[in-house]
Amino acid sequence: MTVSRANAREVRRRASGCCEYCRQLETKRSIRFQIDHIIARRHGGDDSLDNLCLSCYECNSYKGPHIAALDPLTEEPTRLYNPRTQNWEAHFDLQLDMSIGGISPEGRATASVLRLNLPRRIIERHEAWLRGEYPCVKAAADALQ
Ligand SMILES: [Zn+2]
Numbered sequence: 488m489t490v491s492r493a494n495a496r497e498v499r500r501r502a503s504g505c506c507e508y509c510r511q512l513e514t515k516r517s518i519r520f521q522i523d524h525i526i527a528r529r530h531g532g533d534d535s536l537d538n539l540c541l542s543c544y545e546c547n548s549y550k551g552p553h554i555a556a557l558d559p560l561t562e563e564p565t566r567l568y569n570p571r572t573q574n575w576e577a578h579f580d581l582q583l584d585m586s587i588g589g590i591s592p593e594g595r596a597t598a599s600v601l602r603l604n605l606p607r608r609i610i611e612r613h614e615a616w617l618r619g620e621y622p623c624v625k626a627a628a629d630a631l632q
Pocket residue numbers: 506507508509510511542543544545546547
């Protein structure tokens with residue numbers, strides 16, 4: 488099974504071009520964003536819209552088939568952040584230096600697995616912020632909820 492074109496189109500529309508993990512905006516400079524299976528197929532995830540999100544190339548590459556990890560703070564196993572069922576602001580905190588802090592077990596584990604705070608990724612975020620492209624519009628819309 489592959490994601491249908493209709494579902495892929497809907498995932499892109501729903502996300503407004505925003506990576507649902509790191510909040511980078513897909514631009515002409517980006518490697519094309521990908522449709523991520525939140526629960527990987529190998530773990531029983533399906534191709535429904537409830538299991539799909541838009542992910543930048545880097546977040547999707549680091550996430551791979553992972554669905555859980557250890558919380559780096561407590562070393563307790565936890566599921567990764569689920570953009571369909573969880574609110575970004577309840578799990579992550581964008582710092583003034585453009586790093587993304589995890590503020591829940593899921594947020595910390597996801598920030599670690601997806602390597603959200605690699606120095607070059609922070610620099611990219613800062614540059615996007617200077618252009619007025621970060622965090623992307625979807626983040627602003629979610630913040631109002
Ligand atoms: Zn991302």
